[in-house]
Structure formats: C-alpha cells, structure tokens
Amino acid sequence: MRILHLDSGREMRGGQWQALRLHRGLLGLGHESVLLAREGSPLLAMAGCETLRPLRLGQMSRGFDIVHAHDARSHTLGALFARAPLVVSRRVAFPVKDSVLSRWKYGRAAKFLAVSRFVATELKRAGVREERISVVSDGVPIPEEAARGDAILAPYTLDPAKGMELAEAAAVKAGVALHHSADLEADLPRARALVYLSRSEGLGSGILLGMAHGVTVIASRVGGIPELIEDGVNGILVENELDAVAAAFGRIEARLGQAARAIAIQRFSEKRMVTATVEAYEAC
Secondary structure, eight states: EEEEEEESSSSHHHHHHHHHHHHHHHHHTEEEEEEEEOOOHHHHHHHOOOOOOOHHHHHHTTOSSSEEEOSHHHHHHHHHHHHHHHEEEEEOSSSOSEEEEEEEEHHHHHHHEESSSHHHHHHHHTTTOOGGGGEOOOOBBSSSSSOOOOEEOOOOOOOOOGOOOHHHHHHHHHTTTOOSSSSSHHHGGGGGEEEEEEEEOSOHHHHHHHHHTTTTEEEEEEETTGGGGOTTBEEEEEOOSHHHHHHGGGGGOHHHHHHHHHHHHHHHHHHHHHHHHHHHHHHH
C-alpha cells in the first residue's frame, strides 16, 4: 500500500509524534509511506521527509492509495487537492464547526480516525456517518523497564488550556516539588508520577507515555481521558480545581502505575496503533 501523509504542524506535539511513529511503523511493515511536513518544522527535520507544498499535492497524490491528513490545515489541503481517498485523523475534543465550508470539508474524507470514543461521538454529532469513523488510539513506545525515580513531572507548555499553572499552584499547596518536562520520554524514567491537566483533550498521548513508564498519572476528568484512566485503579482523575489536584498528590502509589503500564502494553503500543490504522485504510 502507498500512503502519503500530510502534517502542517509548527511544533512537535502529540499529533506530530503520532504521524512520525505511524510513518516509521508503516515502512517497517513494507508499505510505501511518504511524509510531507511544514517547512522549518521539527517534524521535517526529525523525519528527513519532504516539504508540504500545497500546489504540488494534487499531482503528487495521484500515485498513492491513501492520502492521510494529520491536522486541521492538512485536512483542508487534502480536501482541496488530494486525488486519492482521504483519511483524516481527528485528535481534538471540541465540537466540529457548523458552517457550509466545514460541512464541505468533512464531506470530502473517506474515513476519519478518531483518537477516542469521545472524539468519535463529536464527529457523529456533526453528521459524519458511523461507517466513516474508526477509533484508532495513539500508540507509544513501551520501555523495557518501568520508571524507577522519585520525581513528579508536569509537561512544560505555554498553552493556557493545558493547566501548567494549576499544577504548579496545587503542588505548592500540597508541599511537593513539581518538575517541568519538555521531553517526557527522556524524563519519565526518573519519575514516580505525571501530572497531566487540560481543559479539553481528545485522548492524551502524554498520559500514555506516563502509563507506559509505569508512573502514577494524575489527569483531568475531561474529554477522552477517562477512556485511559480509571480513578483509583490505574491512575487518578481530578476536576480542574486547586483543592482536588492538591489532594491527588497524597494518593500517588506504585500499584496505580503498575496497572497503567499493563494496560499500555496491552492496548496502546505503537505496533497496535499501526495495525489498527492499516485496517482502517483497507476499509476505505
């Protein structure tokens, strides 16, 4: 199978990591996978791929079986120029816009890959037929050993919707040290907990990384996150309130991280994500 991936992200966020992992996984399975990314983006540098040039997309896409758009702008470009069946990854939890342009754009895709059941429900509310939606969760690398550290981490971000300030204030109230991480994969091996707060989340690939490393994840009870974390069983779910987050620090325990790691191994490996994506391609 020949797949052309489109990603226009300026930063290396969850969607870009998933595009890169999928691209590499497809190549490993013997598929022909080509990734186009925004000029100057970290993804372009990391993948060693080609620059996404909209005016070339129509002609280039004719030789592929699938065009896979990984973000909103790429979805628009694919809807305009793709000359092969268009597959769109939908990762965000907010509702689809109700406008003539949005209805046209969403009508152009042959298949949507919703990152969670929550996101799939939002697509159905927007009028996308169920047979055009497949739920394909993120996949993350599973380390050979669980984390063996004491740090409590929170992802470093300047996005106000991601709750870093709330995590900081809650840590002060609880009297614990909170460490910011700009690279979770590098920092999680020395951690015992991950605080992942958000106002809106389709799923949370950072949460999955924490689970894979066997740390206790404290996460917001929003969007698709409850599909990953069951409170008191494999992690801690909180409301986005200062007292609730502060109290959660006292509930950190090793057994929650152990249960989370077992689930990540079973359900959220990179291999499982790649396999599920190929099955969705074949259903187009």
